[in-house]
Amino acid sequence: ESAINRIAAGEVVERPASVVKELVENALDAGARRVTVEYADGGKTLIRVTDDGCGIAPGDLPLALSRHATSKIDGSDLLNINTFGFRGEALPSLGAVGRLTITSRAKGAEGAEITVNGGRTEPVRPAALNGGTVVTLRDLFFATPARLKFLRTDRAEAQAIADVIKRLAMAEPFVRFVLRDVSGEGDGREVFRTEAEQGDLFSALHGRLGRVLGRDFAENSLPIDANRDGLHLTGFAALPTYSRGSAVAQYLFVNGRPVRDKLLVGALRGAYFDFLSRDRHPAAALFLDCEPTLVDVNVHPAKSEVRFRDPGMARGLIVSALRHALAEAGH
Ligand code: ADP
Ligand code: MG
Structure with missing residues (x-):
């Protein structure tokens, strides 16, 4: 044993x-x-x-x-x-x-x-x-x-x-x-x-992201809130002007777990494709939630990678939700 x-x-x-x-x-x-x-x-x-x-x-x-x-x-x-x-x-x-x-x-x-x-x-x-x-x-x-x-x-x-x-x-x-x-x-x-944040989930999240990532991020990012096919995407994504020289400021979560996942990072990049040059990376903190049956987080014991039943669906939701938010903000 x-x-x-x-x-x-x-x-x-x-x-x-x-x-x-x-x-x-x-x-x-x-x-x-x-x-x-x-x-x-x-x-x-x-x-x-x-x-x-x-x-x-x-x-x-x-x-x-x-x-x-x-x-x-x-x-x-x-x-x-x-x-x-x-x-x-x-x-x-x-x-x-x-x-x-x-x-x-x-x-x-x-x-x-x-x-x-x-x-x-x-x-x-x-x-x-x-x-x-x-x-x-x-x-x-x-x-x-x-x-x-x-x-x-x-x-x-x-x-x-x-x-x-x-x-x-x-x-x-x-x-x-x-x-x-x-x-x-x-x-x-x-x-x-x-400290524990107050208010509804969205404002609590905004407050917490400001405290963890800095007020600059909180003030230069767009709220994301989108649903499609049983997937729910929330969080904040930075304006293209608030991009970074590396991908360090990209925080992705699936069903509450921090993940580092190529598919999701690729979707994020795809959403900003028209707005950022190759060497710039958008800052974002995005939370994707779905029925546990739609995603397998048991790919690696460290649980940082995920496998979606339908990868195209997850990618599609991220790209469309972010593009929509960017368009609303005048991009
Ligand atoms: P797992 O989290 O996968 O169940 P762990 O080895 O991490 O396995 O923990 C074993 C069990 O011990 C948990 O299922 C839980 O019942 C109990 N446990 C561990 N940490 C705590 C904690 N901080 N508070 C209460 N129960 C705990
Ligand atoms: Mg455990």
Whole structure:
């Protein structure tokens, strides 16, 4: 079992940022409204995610650590995936590549804690906690020094963590996110913070994008809101004048998950084809939502690529919605 976990870990856990992604997605799956992420030394020595979600009952803690025991799909429809996590692989994998402790308290239950050390699970013990869950991963890859060598500098790994948090924060405007670097002495330096946005989803999203991407983006972008054939596209796309020399400011989400997908990036480019030269890239934050059966997000364990039942439909919606918005704005 622990060898299998180590192999699976290679798929799920590439670097501290992928750990953070899995843990924060779990927190969001648990209905958290406040998520705090702390790390030390670029996440290499410490990653801790604290949430105020539903928590895990003491009796369920060992289950959370056993492979596939908790998978949120029941096997009846592999494509019908509504939550971030669906493979039941992240926590067992993390237990195999570092020193993992989960402290949690579900409503109406006592607080409890479980630790896995390099694949060895210790018995559940009582722990004090008001509610929610704290997951701590220390010494990532301590048992596999070869993997440690592939990590980049603390600074680069910290940058990747911040990038993951910002993408998730864009997708969840009603959730408060705090990111703190707790390396060395002291209480830790706050790297990023964004309070829960207010109002309806659209204005909350606009506010959140302004806070994450900057007010310039919020003020120079067009609202997008279009439906077609069961696909729903929302978000903001920048005016052609607010383009960039690289594609770094393109944020795409499918059913709430951050993705990097060639098809979607190509559609974005296609929409601006008449307005931008080849070396300019539109900034955009776009959210494509559809029935889970219309899209397969299980292409890669890191879940950043997607496969649409009908790729032409997704592309068509993006291109037409953006062109329409640009035309309305006088382009
Ligand atoms: P998956 O997310 O694919 O189900 P994980 O290994 O990431 O698998 O998590 C295993 C299970 O542990 C989850 O299904 C969930 O029941 C529980 N869990 C993990 N993190 C949290 C959390 N922050 N709050 C509540 N439950 C959690
Ligand atoms: Mg998960």
